[in-house]
Amino acid sequence: MDIATLAFTHAPVGLAYAEDRTIRRCNLRFAEIFGGAPEDFADLPLKRLYPSAEDYERIGAQGLEVMRATGRYDDERIMQRLTGVAFWCRVRGESLTPEAPFRRSVWSFSDLSAARPVVELTAREREVAMLTAQGRTSKEIGREIGLSYRTVELYRARLQEKFGARNLADLVAKFSGLPH
Template sequence: MTQHTPSDLAFTHAPIGLVILENRIIKSANALFAEIFGGAPQSYIDAPLEALYPSREDYERIGARGLEAMRTTGRYADERVMRRRDGTLFWCRVRGQSLTPDAPFKRGVWSFADLSQERPLVALTTREREVAILTCRGLTSKEIGRELGLSYRTIEVYRARLQEKFRARKLAELVAKLSGMPL
């Protein structure tokens, strides 16, 4: 019979999805991570994290943003749309801690929380998702425009579309709906 250390048991049975990543490749996954994304924990060993993003563009863009933040703090956190193995998309809270500060993606611990119950998915374009995420971070239209290389008026158009899709009358109501806060 195999003896499990308390830390092995804590990782395996944590009440949040956990993975150990090496260069964005899954080296270990716990039970809740596998439940969230589908499959068994063992089926994720040596799987590229890219397969769980809606698109390669999302994988590269979010990865670049995360790497920049981790070079400064060693940590990264966001809420984003992810893809389950069956292809369905869902909102996910993601947090990471690098274990190798000089090379942030070399090895790290990442958590994944399914936000489906609090934040149902509304069909959004990639650009709408970007604007929604940056809006939730409290950025103004001008700040979002600078970050995405668009005019603030274009960002206002995207925000208006988001308000329509989420049936929000004001920006504050949109932010509340995007963040899953009770209204």
């Protein structure tokens, strides 16, 4: 096995090579994170690893916009193992074809579930949680997803209740896995 293949296969983070949002190859850590063997993921549409089709479409559109501008994308989001169990995941990607960012891309995945529990959320709550974890204000989130900032505040209040957070800072700390 050549050194590049060895490094890819045994990297300490989950790695996947994708074409048009379909996994073509992944490493051992990726397979472990998502609950299978590397061969289980060959030619698997990434859509299968999202909690909902809506999340897949929304995050894909958001990622495509950023990747068109920069060639890279990263976020923290809820993903789904092959068993259907949801978990928080840090995702980073780089396009190998800047003119068509999803045509060929490399992605890294880190399982954050040990530090960040998953709470049952609606698709909109997941969206607000993800943008809140990125440090966005209620007004910024509202503009991005087409809601009034007051509606975003209501979603944040629901998230605080679901996560048992005393305030927004405590909620963000729970999302980030920091001590709170």
